[in-house]
Amino acid sequence: MVRKIGFGKDGENKEPSVAERHVEKFRARARQKSVRESRGKRAKPPLAARIPIIIFLVVWLVFWTAGIIGVAVAIAKGDGGDIGFLVIWEALAFLGWVAVVYVLIRTIRGRTPRNDGKP
Numbered sequence: 001m002v003r004k005i006g007f008g009k010d011g012e013n014k015e016p017s018v019a020e021r022h023v024e025k026f027r028a029r030a031r032q033k034s035v036r037e038s039r040g041k042r043a044k045p046p047l048a049a050r051i052p053i054i055i056f057l058v059v060w061l062v063f064w065t066a067g068i069i070g071v072a073v074a075i076a077k078g079d080g081g082d083i084g085f086l087v088i089w090e091a092l093a094f095l096g097w098v099a100v101v102y103v104l105i106r107t108i109r110g111r112t113p114r115n116d117g118k119p
Contacts, residue, residue: 057104
């Protein structure tokens with residue numbers, strides 16, 4: 001069969017070339033594969049992208065822990081003025097510390113923090 005290129009009438013049904021058929025088969029397989037792989041899974045960020053976040057969170061936790069320990073010592077000694085405020089601050093600081101540890105663990109494992117209810 002001889003294929004006319006550029007000489008057909010408008011609206012005339014043209015058969016796709018062999019290359020076009022193979023490209024379409026490849027695209028269809030790639031779409032099916034990506035849909036199968038993405039069901040129930042999230043893309044894992046590469047390690048190179050996670051390292052700065054991990055370093056930042058570790059440094060943050062070191063200084064935050066030092067602050068929590070410092071306030072705990074001040075509460076134990078009775079120094080620092082308003083003990084009631086410091087106790088409330090200590091409790092909230094500890095809850096924040098737990099949240100950051102949770103985010104750090106998920107980042108190390110390559111999971112993003114949940115924001116849409118999916119694991």
